Amino acid sequence: MNKTLPDHLGHFGIYGGRYVPETLFAALEDLDRAYRLIRKEKKFQEELKYYLTHYAGRPTPVYEAKNLTEHFGRARIFLKREDLCHTGAHKINNAIAQGLLAKRLGKKRIVAETGAGQHGVASATIASVLRLQCVVYMGAEDIERQSLNVYKMKLLGAEVRPVNSGSKTLKDATNEAIRDWVTNVETTHYLIGSVVGPHPYPVMVRNFQSVIGIEARQYFQKSLKHLPDYLLACVGGGSNAIGFFHPFLKDRKVQMVGVEASGEGIHTLHHAAAMTMGSPGILHGMKSYLLQDKNGQVQLAHSISAGLDYPSVGPEHSHLKDTGRVRYETATDKEALEGFRMLTEMEGIMPALEPSHAIGFLPRLMPKTQKGQRVLICLSGRGDKDIETIRKHFL
Ligand SMILES: *Cc1c(COP(=O)(O)O)cnc(C)c1O
Numbered sequence: 258m259n260k261t262l263p264d265h266l267g268h269f270g271i272y273g274g275r276y277v278p279e280t281l282f283a284a285l286e287d288l289d290r291a292y293r294l295i296r297k298e299k300k301f302q303e304e305l306k307y308y309l310t311h312y313a314g315r316p317t318p319v320y321e322a323k324n325l326t327e328h329f330g331r332a333r334i335f336l337k338r339e340d341l342c343h344t345g346a347h348k349i350n351n352a353i354a355q356g357l358l359a360k361r362l363g364k365k366r367i368v369a370e371t372g373a374g375q376h377g378v379a380s381a382t383i384a385s386v387l388r389l390q391c392v393v394y395m396g397a398e399d400i401e402r403q404s405l406n407v408y409k410m411k412l413l414g415a416e417v418r419p420v421n422s423g424s425k426t427l428k429d430a431t432n433e434a435i436r437d438w439v440t441n442v443e444t445t446h447y448l449i450g451s452v453v454g455p456h457p458y459p460v461m462v463r464n465f466q467s468v469i470g471i472e473a474r475q476y477f478q479k480s481l482k483h484l485p486d487y488l489l490a491c492v493g494g495g496s497n498a499i500g501f502f503h504p505f506l507k508d509r510k511v512q513m514v515g516v517e518a519s520g521e522g523i524h525t526l527h528h529a530a531a532m533t534m535g536s537p538g539i540l541h542g543m544k545s546y547l548l549q550d551k552n553g554q555v556q557l558a559h560s561i562s563a564g565l566d567y568p569s570v571g572p573e574h575s576h577l578k579d580t581g582r583v584r585y586e587t588a589t590d591k592e593a594l595e596g597f598r599m600l601t602e603m604e605g606i607m608p609a610l611e612p613s614h615a616i617g618f619l620p621r622l623m624p625k626t627q628k629g630q631r632v633l634i635c636l637s638g639r640g641d642k643d644i645e646t647i648r649k650h651f652l
Contacts, residue, residue: 262576267456267543270579273572275455277542281435284442288362289457295361296464308353309468312386313343315350316472319633324603329619332486332626336606336636337473339497346609346638347469347497348379348450354465356383359446366390366445370434372399372427373563374406375642376450381415391415394433398425403563406642424557427567431541451494452571455542459571466500473633474504483631488513489622490635491614492585493529493564495571497637502583512584514622515574516614518560519587529558531570532578532585538569545572561590561646562610564638592617594650597640607640610647 267273275285295301309315317338326334339347359367367389371377377393384391393410397419400407410417423429431454438447452459452466477484488505490498492515505511520528528534531546538547540555548556548568558568577583588596593610596617601607608616615634626632640647 263456263460263573267460267572269459269573269576271537272543272545272575273456273459274544275542276539276544277455281439281455281542284439285455285457291362292358292457292461295358301357301361304357305354308357309350313349313353314341315468317341319473319476322600322604325599325619328603329623331623331628332630332632334619335485335631335633337469337501337633339469339635339637340606340608340639344379344382345641346375346379347466347500348376349382350468350500351450351462351465351496352376352379352383352448355446355448356387356389359389359448360387362446364389364444364446366392366441367448368392368394368434368437368445369448369450370394370427370431371450372396372430372566373642374399374403374410375564375638377410377415377417378406378413380448380450381410381413384415385413392437393417394420394430394437396420396424396426396430399427399430399563426557428540428555435541451496452499452573453494453541453543453545453567453569459543459573462496463499463503463571463573466496467503469497469500469635470502470504473501477631477633481631484508484511485633486510486512486630487622487626487632488635489516489615489618489632491516491518491565491611491637492570492574493518493567493611495574497635499571499573501635506582513582514618515583515585516618517585517587518562518565518593518614519589520559520561522589523587526556527559528587529560529565529567530587531558531568532575533587535569537575540569543569543572545569545575546578561593561650562614562643564609564611565614586618586621588614588617594647597647606636608636609638609640610643612637613640
């Protein structure tokens with residue numbers, strides 16, 4: 258593994274970079290410079306640690322799923338419990354850090370994009386506690402589908418702006434958020450929700466989410482005196498997965514599997530398997546695997562879980578796929594529902610539909626493992642938000 262990745266313009270191999278207009282380039286340079294300065298400051302690190310501990314509820318536990326382990330009769334299965342974070346998922350880790358960064362930069366306003374509304378709620382939450390003004394861009398289509406999260410954002414004091422362009426979903430909301438940022442860069446920070454977008458976002462968000470992997474690695478070393486043999490995580494934009502994987506990348510014996518959403522199947526047009534079925538292309542200021550048609554038009558992504566419904570993926574994942582350090586597999590909507598059912602019935606834990614894809618991949622992973630080995634899954638969020646969807650499918 259090349260330790261210098263990404264380079265100064267954010268390239269992970271051929272991926273990443275900064276495919277943006279000139280006006281945005283300067284803003285990204287400023288952000289990069291400020292981030293690199295601030296991340297070394299003791300005061301910033303202490304403040305971040307305080308909020309992660311006392312506000313978000315870190316460190317999150319590692320739980321051994323003994324019933325699930327017994328069910329498969331192979332390796333021991335462990336869960337990193339990001340579902341126990343404040344607001345119900347790992348997204349708050351990044352939102353807190355970027356919120357504090359925005360404050361240190363003297364910005365009074367944040368803008369964010371959201372698809373399902375999870376990142377919107379996390380952003381509105383930290384805007385409330387850090388006393389920042391918050392505008393969330395959301396596709397009109399998504400506003401219809403996710404009314405509960407829209408209401409939560411409003412309760413938290415955020416303004417939700419509907420986006421009516423394009424497919425009226427996450428891809429279009431992201432474009433609008435970027436546009437707002439360019440126009441209001443003096444007062445505004447763009448709080449991106451995953452390891453995507455132009456440099457420095459993929460590396461910055463990865464570093465903020467690495468707290469997941471750092472904690473997990475420490476726990477295994479200290480309490481189990483052994484690292485996990487397998488790491489398993491779902492991949493949407495890729496922030497929970499890369500934050501989980503990154504601190505283990507140099508541990509050559511630790512095998513890693515990222516699970517993309519294959520929706521109704523990779524051979525239909527209804528999936529979100531960017532790395533499995535896409536090809537390198539440019540979206541939202543970065544080069545990465547991208548679902549696109551013959552003419553290079555972005556193909557719409559589909560997944561039962563709105564959080565995995567993104568037609569591209571963070572550039573570092575694309576690089577890790579090409580180098581072979583991480584294996585990327587897929588799970589269908591049906592397999593994710595099965596994963597949800599398994600964890601709920603056997604462990605009394607209702608996972609969000611996103612990490613249900615990782616659980617749903619277990620029937621294919623476990624037969625390849627041995628007794629005495631250890632599989633650690635990133636349980637990125639809890640299932641409360643998905644209960645209506647689940648009810649419809651299980652009826
Ligand atoms: C948003 C979300 C994801 C997908 O985002 P990543 O950037 O790929 O982590 C996964 N799990 C949950 C619970 C989410 O809310």
